[in-house]
Amino acid sequence: xxxxxxxxxxxxxxxxxxxxxxxxxxxxxxxxxxxxxxxxxxxxxxxxxxxxxxxxxxxxxxxxxxxxxxxxxxxxxxxxxxxxxxxxxxxxxxxxxxxxxxxxxxxxxxxxxxxxxxxxxxxxxxxxxxxxxxxxxxxxxxxxxxxxxxxxxxxxxxxxxxxxxxxxxxxxxxxxxxxxxxxxxxxxxxxxxxx
Numbered sequence: 788x789x790x791x792x793x794x795x796x797x798x799x800x801x802x803x804x805x806x807x808x809x810x811x812x813x814x815x816x817x818x819x820x821x822x823x824x825x826x827x828x829x830x831x832x833x834x835x836x837x838x839x840x841x842x843x844x845x846x847x848x849x850x851x852x853x854x855x856x857x858x859x860x861x862x863x864x865x866x867x868x869x870x871x872x873x874x875x876x877x878x879x880x881x882x883x884x885x886x887x888x889x890x891x892x893x894x895x896x897x898x899x900x901x902x903x904x905x906x907x908x909x910x911x912x913x914x915x916x917x918x919x920x921x922x923x924x925x926x927x928x929x930x931x932x933x934x935x936x937x938x939x940x941x942x943x944x945x946x947x948x949x950x951x952x953x954x955x956x957x958x959x960x961x962x963x964x965x966x967x968x969x970x971x972x973x974x975x976x977x978x979x980x981x982x
Contacts, residue, residue, distance in 0.1 A: 798873045801863035805941040807934060809860070811853045812909045822849040856907065860930060862941050867916070869930045870905040880917030880961070882944025884935035887911075889947050893929060899960060905930040914938050919961065924968075926960045 797803040826845030831838030861868040867876055885893050890913045894906065903925050906913070910931035917927045932938050939946055 797861045797863040798866035798868045799863055801865045803861055803863055805862035805938060807860045807932060807938065809858045809907050809910060809931060809933070811856060815853060815909055819846050819849045819853070822846055858905065860932060860938065867942070869928055872903055872928065874918065874920065878918060878920035879942060880919040882914065882916050882939055882942040884914045884939040884944065884946040885912065886935060889949060898929070899926050901925055903928040907931040916942065917961065921963060924964065926964050
């Protein structure tokens with residue numbers, strides 16, 4: 788079985804060194820039952836047949852939504868694929884894993900508007916992957932992962948250690964991206980003034 792795992796190939800044709808599938812947890816599947824009951828209750832007063840049909844339809848939609856939320860994270864020696872996004876590893880910068888309150892802050896308070904998000908609400912830990920490609924305006928990727936320590940280790944990063952003196956408003960955006968955004972804004976202002 789180990790031999791076959793080593794022969795799998797991922798993005799770029801390289802062998803896979805890390806793979807994780809993000810699946811709904813068993814508790815998320817309880818939503819299907821709740822959805823079916825609510826669907827039944829909606830139309831059951833009109834007719835039992837309509838109630839049953841409505842419950843089955845709503846449950847089917849809930850199952851489809853949960854199956855569609857399944858996604859993969861794949862790391863090869865040359866590429867990183869998170870969901871539908873793929874990037875060459877040479878463009879991957881600093882990688883940091885977050886758990887607990889730090890992960891919650893990365894999902895909300897510290898989230899950058901241009902970041903690529905690959906989040907699942909039922910998986911709390913996240914990994915932040917800095918993007919160092921000057922052709923890409925995305926400052927970083929933020930992905931949910933059930934195994935943050937393993938993903939961070941494969942990408943050569945570190946797990947976040949809570950620091951009491953840390954400034955909550957400090958952003959970890961690459962300086963070149965800040966400079967590029969500033970230059971673009973200045974160019975747009977100059978164009979507006981010329982008109």
